[in-house]
Amino acid sequence: MAGSPVVERLDEDTFPKILLRNAKVFADRPAMREKDLGIWQAWSWSEVLEEIRTFAIGLQDIGFTEGDRIAIVGTNRPRLYWTMVAAQSLGGVPVPLYSDSVAEEMAFVLEHAEVRFACVEDQEQVDKLLSMSEGLPRLEHVIYDDPRGLRDYDHTRLHSFEEMQAVGRKALDADPARERAWLERIAKGKGDDISVMLYTSGTTGRPKGVMLSFDNLVISGRNGNAFDKLDEHEETLAYLPMAWIGDHVFSLAQAYTAGYCVNCPESLETVLSDRREIAPTYFFAPPRVFEGLLTHIMVRMEDASKLKKKMFDVFMGVAKRVGERILNGEDVGLKDRLAYWLGEILVYGPLKNQMGFTRLKVGYTAGEAIGPEIFRFYRSLGLNLKQLYGQTEASVYITMQPDGEIYGDTVGKPATQVELKIAENGEVLYRSPGVFVGYYKNDEATKSTKTEDGWVLTGDAGFIADNGHLKIIDRAKDVGKLTSGALFAPKYIENKLKFFPDVKEVVAFGDGRDFCGVFVNIDLTAVGSWAERNNVNYASYQELAQHPLVYDMIERHVDQVNRDLAGEPMMAGAQIKRFLVLHKELDADDGELTRTQKVRRSFIAERYAPLIEALYDGSTEKHVKTEVTYEDGRKGALEATVEIRDMTLHPASGRNIQEAAE
Amino acid sequence: MSAFVDPARMAGHSGMEKGEVLLRVDNVSLSFGGVKAITNISFDIVKGEVRAIIGPNGAGKTSMLNVINGFYHPQEGTITWRGKVRRKMKPYEAASNGIARTFQNVALFKGMTTLDNIMTGRGLKMKSNFIWQCLHWGPALKEEIEHRRKVEEIIDFLEIQAIRKTPVGRLPYGLQKRVELARALAMEPELLLLDEPMAGMNLEEKEDMSRFILDVNQQFGTTIALIEHDMGVVMDLSDRVVVLDYGRKIADGPPDEVQASQDVIDAYLGVPHEH
Numbered sequence: 001m002a003g004s005p006v007v008e009r010l011d012e013d014t015f016p017k018i019l020l021r022n023a024k025v026f027a028d029r030p031a032m033r034e035k036d037l038g039i040w041q042a043w044s045w046s047e048v049l050e051e052i053r054t055f056a057i058g059l060q061d062i063g064f065t066e067g068d069r070i071a072i073v074g075t076n077r078p079r080l081y082w083t084m085v086a087a088q089s090l091g092g093v094p095v096p097l098y099s100d101s102v103a104e105e106m107a108f109v110l111e112h113a114e115v116r117f118a119c120v121e122d123q124e125q126v127d128k129l130l131s132m133s134e135g136l137p138r139l140e141h142v143i144y145d146d147p148r149g150l151r152d153y154d155h156t157r158l159h160s161f162e163e164m165q166a167v168g169r170k171a172l173d174a175d176p177a178r179e180r181a182w183l184e185r186i187a188k189g190k191g192d193d194i195s196v197m198l199y200t201s202g203t204t205g206r207p208k209g210v211m212l213s214f215d216n217l218v219i220s221g222r223n224g225n226a227f228d229k230l231d232e233h234e235e236t237l238a239y240l241p242m243a244w245i246g247d248h249v250f251s252l253a254q255a256y257t258a259g260y261c262v263n264c265p266e267s268l269e270t271v272l273s274d275r276r277e278i279a280p281t282y283f284f285a286p287p288r289v290f291e292g293l294l295t296h297i298m299v300r301m302e303d304a305s306k307l308k309k310k311m312f313d314v315f316m317g318v319a320k321r322v323g324e325r326i327l328n329g330e331d332v333g334l335k336d337r338l339a340y341w342l343g344e345i346l347v348y349g350p351l352k353n354q355m356g357f358t359r360l361k362v363g364y365t366a367g368e369a370i371g372p373e374i375f376r377f378y379r380s381l382g383l384n385l386k387q388l389y390g391q392t393e394a395s396v397y398i399t400m401q402p403d404g405e406i407y408g409d410t411v412g413k414p415a416t417q418v419e420l421k422i423a424e425n426g427e428v429l430y431r432s433p434g435v436f437v438g439y440y441k442n443d444e445a446t447k448s449t450k451t452e453d454g455w456v457l458t459g460d461a462g463f464i465a466d467n468g469h470l471k472i473i474d475r476a477k478d479v480g481k482l483t484s485g486a487l488f489a490p491k492y493i494e495n496k497l498k499f500f501p502d503v504k505e506v507v508a509f510g511d512g513r514d515f516c517g518v519f520v521n522i523d524l525t526a527v528g529s530w531a532e533r534n535n536v537n538y539a540s541y542q543e544l545a546q547h548p549l550v551y552d553m554i555e556r557h558v559d560q561v562n563r564d565l566a567g568e569p570m571m572a573g574a575q576i577k578r579f580l581v582l583h584k585e586l587d588a589d590d591g592e593l594t595r596t597q598k599v600r601r602s603f604i605a606e607r608y609a610p611l612i613e614a615l616y617d618g619s620t621e622k623h624v625k626t627e628v629t630y631e632d633g634r635k636g637a638l639e640a641t642v643e644i645r646d647m648t649l650h651p652a653s654g655r656n657i658q659e660a661a662e
Numbered sequence: 663m664s665a666f667v668d669p670a671r672m673a674g675h676s677g678m679e680k681g682e683v684l685l686r687v688d689n690v691s692l693s694f695g696g697v698k699a700i701t702n703i704s705f706d707i708v709k710g711e712v713r714a715i716i717g718p719n720g721a722g723k724t725s726m727l728n729v730i731n732g733f734y735h736p737q738e739g740t741i742t743w744r745g746k747v748r749r750k751m752k753p754y755e756a757a758s759n760g761i762a763r764t765f766q767n768v769a770l771f772k773g774m775t776t777l778d779n780i781m782t783g784r785g786l787k788m789k790s791n792f793i794w795q796c797l798h799w800g801p802a803l804k805e806e807i808e809h810r811r812k813v814e815e816i817i818d819f820l821e822i823q824a825i826r827k828t829p830v831g832r833l834p835y836g837l838q839k840r841v842e843l844a845r846a847l848a849m850e851p852e853l854l855l856l857d858e859p860m861a862g863m864n865l866e867e868k869e870d871m872s873r874f875i876l877d878v879n880q881q882f883g884t885t886i887a888l889i890e891h892d893m894g895v896v897m898d899l900s901d902r903v904v905v906l907d908y909g910r911k912i913a914d915g916p917p918d919e920v921q922a923s924q925d926v927i928d929a930y931l932g933v934p935h936e937h
Contacts, residue, residue, distance in 0.1 A: 037814035038826065148819075149877065269824035 013191035014214040016089035018256045020186065023049035026232055026259045032078045035266040035274055043078065045259070051079075056086035057171050057178055058164030059117070062141050066091035066185075069113050069197070073097045073106070073129070074121025076238040076264045079145045079161050081252060083119040088195060089186050095197045095209070096243040099125060105207065107132045109199050112441065113209055114138055119161070122146040126158065191215040197440055198245055200392050209440030210245075210392045220395035220434035221253030223416040227400060228362045232259035234282045235359070239264075239271045245392040246366075250284055253395070275356030283363040287370035290385070293355055294374055315343035316380075323348075323380030328404045348381045357383055364388050364400075371499045372408035379406065387411050389472060393449065393456050394418075395434030399470045410469035420470065426461040426487070427476040461489065463570055473571075478601075480511025486573025488516060490601070493576065496561045501526045502553060505586050505593075507604050508576075509612060515577035517615035519608070520554055521586050527553075542583045542640055554581055555645055562650050572652030578615050579647065582608075583640035589629045611642060620644055678744065680710035684853060684885050685730065690739030692725055699725040700736070701909045707853065712879050713887045714900035714917075718929060721906040723889045724766060727855050730887070731763050732756035758786050762851035764842045766858045766889075772831035776822060776841050777813065779830055783848030784809040816847050819881075820874055836867035840874070847878065854878065856888040860895055868892065872899055897921065905929065 012018045022031065022045040031045040043051065064070070070087045072080050072094055084094040095113045097106055099121065106128065110118070116138055120126055126144050133139055143159045144150060150158070171178050195214040199207040225231070238251040251262045260282070265274035275283075301312050322336040332340075352358050363378075363385045370387065378385040384403065389411035390396035399420070401412035414420045418432040431454045438446040450456050461479045462472040473479065474489040482488050493516065494506040504523035510516035522545050530553075531538060538544035562575040586592040592604055605612060607626070614622035626638045678684065685707045692700040700722045707713045715723050728734040730741070732751040741748045743759065751759075762783075770779050787809065788795070794802035817823055820840055825833055830841055839859060846854055859875065860868045872895055878884050890896050896903060897917040905913040905920055907929040913920045920926055 037811065037818060038823070039814075149881070151881075266823045267821065273824070273827070 013218055014088065014186070014189040014193065015085050015195065015218070015252070015256050016186040016189060018218070019045075019049055019052065019085055019089075020183075022256065022259050029232055029259065030261040031255075031259075032081070032262050032264070033278075034078050034264040035270070035277075038266075040263075040277070042261075048082065051165070052082045052086045052089065053179070053182065054165040054168035054172065055079075055082060055161065056089050056182060057168030058166075059086055059143075059168075060090060060182075061167050061171060062117075062159065062164070064090055064092060064117055068092040068117060069095050069115045071095050071097055071110055071113065071115040071118040072120075072242060073099050073118065073125045074145065074242070075099060075268060076240075076242055076247070076251070077121055077145055078264055080119060080121065080242060081238075081262070083143075084196065084252065085256075087117075088189070089182065091185060091189065091193075093194050093197055095199070096248070097199070098241050098243045100241075103128055103132055107135055109207060109209070110136055110139065112206075113197060113199075116140045117143070119143040120145070123149040126150060126153070189214070191218065192437075194437065196248060198243060198248065198392055208442055208445055211437040211440050212395055212434075213437050216395045216434045216436060217249065217253040218257060219417070220397055220432075221249060221257040223433075224249065224254050224397055225258045227402075227416055228282070230254065230258045230260065230282055230361075234258060234260035234361070235278055235280045236260065236262055236282045236284075237265060237271070237275055237278055237280045238262050239268065240284070245396055246284060246390070249396045250282070272356070276354070277356075279353075279356055279359040281359045281361040283357070283360060285363070285365060286367045287365050287374070288368075290365060290370065290378060291374055294377055297351065297354075312347055315339075315347040318343050319348065319380040319382075320376070323382060324376065324406075327379055327382055327384065328406065344382070352381060352383065357381075360384065362386065366390060366411075369495045370408075373499065375408050388415075389470060391456075391458060393436045394430060394432060395436070397434060398428075398430050398432070398458070401469075405467070405469070407467070407469060410465055410467075410471045412470065413468055414470070420464070421455070422463055423457075425476065426463065426473075426479060428458045428460050428462045428470065428472070429455045430458065431455050482510055482516065482574060483512065483514050484573060487570055488574045489571070492571065493518065493561070493565070493574065494599075496564060497557060500557045502530065503557060505599060507586075507599055507601060509605070509615065510574060513616060516574045517578045517612075518558070518576050518580075519604070519611070520558075520579055520581045522550060522554070522581060524585065541585055542638065545581050545583055546640065546643065551581060551643060551645060554579070555647070558647055562647060566650035566652050569652060572650075575647070575649045577647055577649060578644055580611065580615065580642050580644045583624070583642055584626060584628060584638050587628075590627075614642075614644055678709045680883070682709045683707070683742075684709045684744060686742040687726075687730070688740045688742070690729060690736040690741065692722075692729060692734055692736045698909055700729070700906075702739070703906070703909075703911045704739075705904045705911065705914055707885060707887055708902075709885055710879075710883055711885060711901040712875070712899050713885070714896045714903045715887060715889050715906065716891070716893075716896055716903060717906035720908075721929075722909040723906055724857055725909075726906065727763065727857055727887070727889065730756075730853075731761050731855060754786070757849060757851075760850075760852035761855065762846040762849040762853075763855035764839070764846050764857060764859060766861065768835070768838045768842055770830045770838060770842055770845070773829055775827050775829055776825045776833070776844075777817070777827060779841055780813045780816060780844045780848050781809065783845040784813065786849065812850075813844075813848055816844050819847075819877070820844050836863050836870070839863065839867075839871065843871075843874065843878075847882075847884075850882075851884060853885045853887065856886060856890075858889055858891065860890060860892055868895060875899060893921075 012021050026045045028044045030042045031048045033040050033042045070092055072083055074080050087094045095115060097109055118129055118139060120129060120142060122144060126142060129142055141157050141159060143161055143164060145161050147160050191214045193214055194211050195217050196212050197209045199209050236250055238247060240247040255262045263278045265271045301309060318339045322332050322340055325332050326340060360383050363383060365385060366388045386401040386406060388400040389398050391398060397415035398418055399412040400415045418430055421429050423429055435454055435456055459476050460472050461474050461476040462470055465471050473492040478490055480488045488510040490508040493508045497503050497506045502523055503520055505521035507519040508516060524541055527544060527550060531544060536547060536549055538547060544550060558576050558579050565571045565575045592600060594600060610624055611622055621641050621643050623641045628636050628638055630636060683706045688704050690700060690703050715726055717723050725734060729736050732753045732755060735750050788805060790802040790805050794800055817826060822840055825837060830838060860871050875886060879886050900917055902915060903917050903920045904911060905926050912925040912929055913923045
């Protein structure tokens, strides 16, 4: 195992034990930072131990004992992270909650997890808990971090974090036996004890409480550290929800096992500038964060002076040509290396500094497909951005991209100690030391997700490509078949088209039909600016969408996608045969998208049934009338004649793929 | 390490108890040449309350605030501040006496950052001399660090950390208003005068601002006198309301009482002419 020699000492199997070790081994190294009043405040590992110890004793004094559960609600604050380990040191289980979830959902989780204690960030969360305390007879004590606005509250069941620590400190001073007992309790902890319960929202029904043991998290954390050679010198930024497994692993499991420093930003709005100040070496963000950053840079570059713009364009060209190859350690000529070196000084360096990635050793993105262009942009700058595929039930890691083997369309190879297989229906299954213990009080769901010999069903369909990398194509339940028997994965096709900036939304049809047909929604900003540059006149979205030149452009994109699909044996059968460009923008107000901007496939199928019919009956145009809702709630109707175009399909050209790699 | 501004430190200078009369205006009249802006108005502001001054356009509300902070000098009447009758006074004297204000149309230094703007609010409290300040060393530096801490507490209080280093001119209007409030708070005033703090804001910004005004009042114990046109806001925020019309006081009392007064209704909605 690589990394620091300390990591190899594996006898500490719980976080409280690891804390004791870190306080000794890394005593004065920073463990946590928080920006407060404009200044980064740091705590060393030995200080963190002190904070956790006093708080744990205080917690014990208000009756927290073995087997108790403590809810944790708030944004990423050091004290909330400490609460988790303090609870674990007493044999309890922390239950982090999404702080922005609605009261009803929060009440369900609090009730289901049978929490007696809660540690929350501030007044807002205290109010939320108090408002639902009627329905939560089990909830006894609420502890808060930020006392602002809480001065006049009734403090019989409400405690400030500081006050709890003061009580703990006094108890420790008065009776040394307390500390001994605390250490003994920590020594009693075992690797297979439950470490944390994380509630997953789940696509259907109530949230499920995923129980993870110390073994799950500690082993996964160590594997993750070893995979990317992370040690106590790393810096990360904790800014994603604490209830999400990713943050739990990156900011707690891996931080404790490697001994690195976790930085808490001042507030969610300041993440960008805080990241610039910290310059994390290990960083995770969902694709939209990287997308947003790139757009921001491009917009700013448009306004830059001519010289700067020219420099940017020239060196981005160099980066595009050789940047990724240099990062992957491939052979690159001296001339290009020199140009890249110059670019690093003039463009890439300052750019990375702006984004706060100057010291980035490895960055990950996951959760959704990331556009290949975006992915390539960051990698060409020399940033080691990689993709991973994970789940709460796996303690995150299922597959990861090893250094030097980065492909935009796959999510990597099985992570250390993870076994992977593909079921008959294409569903991805895995088995690893990180596999969860079970869903809390929900044996039925546990059984349907986890087989007796430990395989977990991901619910995602995918396959393993020639190079041994996993490729996820869609949610297993959305994958269908054409009448020809060819596999049809709507989201896979949609994403391929959506990577073109001109395309905003795509809805693909084909399950149980003869061929695949798609609705395309153009992106008004991108196509609008294209129209401006190409002297295309239009008066409305509808007119632009139906412009023959726009159709030609979309046709080229569709053709490109078909070419790509033809190269993939499993997908070659489901090339797009017919497409149309929708005359109106899909809108959440009309119920076509969810509030989080996801396409509501079934609703669209119903609403645009005549268009779907036209897609499949061979007609070249169709007149439709669609009802629309304006922002003030009034309704109107849009009428249009929509053109439908046929595509020529490409012959399949790929080789056979490996069925499974075990 | 949560930031919590100690209310005791912000409570003000006089050590007055809540409920005592902080400022009293007696029979004040103000005119500009032949134009009578304020005619024979009397009212008081009690320590710890939120006092609203309302009235139709041109009623003399802003003039009244200008009288209170010493910008205008009334021709008649007296102003009693903390139990003492006040003489003719310059605005900066009023400021160092514990009266701070914000303006109807944002009056910030547009090219300066939020932080620098708020730091200007501390100017009156800086004691080190000009030479030290030029050197930015020794006592001046020490002093600046102390003041910066205070300013950071206010930034935290008003949740404007994200715009700390942003030039104010680039901020949306609602945030500029908040920065202006921050600057007024930086003076740790005993009486805070807000001239239409919510003018031109959308509903969400109004709600935020209301929350902050109440927080300032409750946490710091700052007495607040505000002019506002949004009646919903006035009725929710204020403890007592004084209504002006054409420079005269037409009502004074708790919000619901004022709301019910026929004179007030007439002033706002007008009365039909009788032929």
